[in-house]
Amino acid sequence: MYNEDIRLAIDVGSSKVCSVVIRRDNFNEPEMLAIDVLPSESIHDGDVMNTSEATAAVRASVSEVSKQCSLNFTKGYVGFGGKHVNSYTGWGRVSGFDFASGVIEEDIVQAVRLAASERVEATDHLLYATPTAYRVDDGTEFRKPPIGMHPESLEVQALLVVSDMQHYRTVFDAVSNAGITPIHGGSTLVAEAEHLLSSYERDAGVVLIDIGGSDTEIAIYNHGRAMVFNSLPIGGFHFTNDIAYAYELPFENAEAVKISAGTLVGDTVGFDDEIDPTALTGSERVIDVERSLTRVSVSNLLRDRASETMDLYKSRIAQVSGLPDTDFLTVVFTGGGSKLTGIETYAKLNMGLRGRVEVRKPTGIKSLPDDVSDPSMSGAICMALRALDRIERDNHVERKPITVVHTNSDGAESPQHTNGSENEGVGAKIRSLLGR
CATH class of the missing domain: 3.30.420.40 (ATPase, nucleotide binding domain)
Structure with missing residues (x-):
């Protein structure tokens, strides 16, 4: 080995x-x-x-x-x-191409390097850079690299993913x-x-939403190009905190209630049944819940938070120019916060999506x-x-x-x-x- x-x-x-x-x-x-x-x-x-x-x-x-x-x-x-991770775009310009070969891959790499050197601040560290658009002499833009062309100059737009240096x-x-x-x-x-998105999805238009504990990261692709990588200050812990605050529960018990008893959509059978938060975690500590803790009350709390969250997703997606009809985008959820029961159906209804919506995990x-x-x-x-x-x-x-x-x-x-x-x-x- x-x-x-x-x-x-x-x-x-x-x-x-x-x-x-x-x-x-x-x-x-x-x-x-x-x-x-x-x-x-x-x-x-x-x-x-x-x-x-x-x-x-x-x-x-x-x-x-x-x-x-x-x-x-x-x-x-x-x-x-x-x-601490964000993205922005920058342009790099190169010229003086070989007469025989024209534009080659090394020229594009050099243009991306120039874009990064001019755009990335001293307080940031570059994590990832990828070309997203190409422009030649007369301003004509291309989605694909103009390999073999003989322009006087070539400008390359790059998406630059950076981290706060500290x-x-x-x-x-x-x-x-x-x-x-x-x-x-x-x-x-x-x-x-x-690894979670297919090349077809990246070509057709796709949004990847990773719901973490304290924040949510969003990546958007279209025509095979990365459009944006950024985050929103809301995550799975906010859903849990709502339950913990409303019912004065320890965080561990509130998390167990969220995963085991909460749902964003679905069957109402058993919704009025009382929930024992102690039993869900196997804790020996007896918890006195003054308010009635039922599936319906927990689910209502989760829906309120989910509605606010989905509005933020829609707003962030709408800020990205050059996307096709966003109603038909594929939306893929991942991260621990995506394990909320019914999140796919709720997102489809709340965000007005007609494309595919699903939760994914690593496979293969x-x-x-x-x-x-x-x-x-x-x-x-x-x-x-x-x-x-x-x-x-x-x-x-x-x-x-x-x-x-x-x-x-x-x-x-x-x-x-x-x-x-x-x-x-x-x-x-x-x-x-x-x-x-």
Whole structure:
């Protein structure tokens, strides 16, 4: 296993750290080796509140995946998103093309570099850049690269996805201090767009909406081009907080009520049944709910918040110029907040959509069965897949097995090299982490 192309990806999310170990098997198919999700109080609303605690969370998460696959890691890819990631466009101009070949791919790359150098501020760090439009001498615009043409000059419009420089450095410091050298940093939303959306959808027009804990990220594509990547300051935790505030519940219980008992649409059978929030989490603590807690009352709260949220989505989509009739756009939801029952139907009705609307999660990965694949894992898994697809062959493994220290009955410690047989399977680990 040591000579294989094994990747570690670390997703520093809005409230958790997720580590994924992935490789390509002998048939060149992606295979999951290990995965871990660790909630972290040091990360709040996407901000790293305490670097040392964030480092401890990264170290613990990487340690867990190391145990699962019996490998040590020294470096990895780092993904993040949320309010610290944004996008804007810029133009770069090149000229002096070779008489024989005309415009070549290197010219377009150079134009994108110029666009980035002129547009990206010193307070931002460039995560991703892609050409979106082309313009030649007389102002004629092209959607496709004018390879082989012989204009006097070529202007290329680029979409530039950036991160706040301070946040970028803070995240990288947290990972570095955990003993992992971050060799690449990227937007998890870009990775999700590449792996959850088909090329046909990106051509026809599609909106990807990742509902995280504290915010929602939106990516829009049309004619195969990325139009915008940005975020809104509202996420799944806002739905949970509404329930927690209305019924004076601990956050953990309110989250369980939201997922298990709430719905945005659907059958009204049992809507008047009382809900026991204690039973949903298995907590021994008895919670006294003064207001009547029923499915209908919880669902009404969720619908109120969802209506406001969908209006924000519509407003953000409407701000993007050059889209076709937005009623016929495909809308894809992902992220932990997309697990709200009935969100597809509610979005279709509330946003006036006539195109396809669905919730998606990563698929097509060996050792990650569909029953344990989850929308909340999209960012981390897609980041790992992007590392396999887009970045040159690499191996993040330290070439020696990990050592696990066992304590004997007499209290003596006996170090043993592990082959992984004593660890839980990946599927069992994920089920436990996702509360399944």
